[in-house]
Amino acid sequence: MAEKKFDLRKLQEADVPKHYISAEEKETAKFGKLVFEFPQERNEIVAEGDPVDYIVKPQAYFRGASQIPGSEFNQSYQIFVKPFFLDRVQHRHVKDEFLVFLGASFPNVFDFDAHIELTIGKGEEAETYIITKPTIVRIPAGVYHCPLNFKEINKPVLFLATLFTPMFGGIYDMPDGTTQEMYYNGPVPCKYDANKKCDTCGKCLQESWER
Numbered sequence: 001m002a003e004k005k006f007d008l009r010k011l012q013e014a015d016v017p018k019h020y021i022s023a024e025e026k027e028t029a030k031f032g033k034l035v036f037e038f039p040q041e042r043n044e045i046v047a048e049g050d051p052v053d054y055i056v057k058p059q060a061y062f063r064g065a066s067q068i069p070g071s072e073f074n075q076s077y078q079i080f081v082k083p084f085f086l087d088r089v090q091h092r093h094v095k096d097e098f099l100v101f102l103g104a105s106f107p108n109v110f111d112f113d114a115h116i117e118l119t120i121g122k123g124e125e126a127e128t129y130i131i132t133k134p135t136i137v138r139i140p141a142g143v144y145h146c147p148l149n150f151k152e153i154n155k156p157v158l159f160l161a162t163l164f165t166p167m168f169g170g171i172y173d174m175p176d177g178t179t180q181e182m183y184y185n186g187p188v189p190c191k192y193d194a195n196k197k198c199d200t201c202g203k204c205l206q207e208s209w210e211r
């Protein structure tokens with residue numbers, strides 16, 4: 001029998017330093033800033049009169065470069081349990097966005113029973129897509145999208161919104177005809193002042209993970 005070039009079993013555990021993810025270790029370990037434990041968030045921003053129990057608490061969100069320096073990516077992980085009109089205002093982004101809809105009756109993500117409507121495009125070219133099965137949607141940079149309406153939720157739905165920018169934000173068409181660029185980083189503390197809520201000033205977006 002030919003001799004093995006290498007034995008995978010011998011490669012399993014290299015003798016390298018191991019780290020828990022304490023604030024101190026994140027500062028001192030070379031790659032510590034690349035590893036981030038999700039904080040528990042309770043995002044309940046709704047339009048006046050809407051129920052706040054449409055979503056499971058807590059939720060996880062990856063807030064991009066403010067949490068892992070240098071990230072050009074942010075993502076939400078929300079489980080919808082009741083109908084909810086999530087996004088009413090048409091908008092576009094400077095980079096691609098991906099919207100993922102999966103069943104949240106774990107462990108089978110294909111166990112899906114919901115009716116969700118998403119509009120892509122603006123004015124005469126607008127089209128509304130009806131989502132009744134596990135689905136991913138790509139919204140290319142600059143393409144208008146929304147409203148996004150979770151109309152019927154008969155089984156929990158896992159919703160991930162992934163945007164390839166360092167912080168969540170978009171360009172919104174306002175009812176008065178103007179457009180406005182808006183950013184939102186969640187109800188998280190400021191990276192430099194824990195007593196202050198993030199006001200999306202963007203200072204932390206300039207940091208690199210190597211420093």
Ligand SMILES: [Zn+2]
Nearest residue numbers: 093097145170
């Ligand atoms: Zn969007």
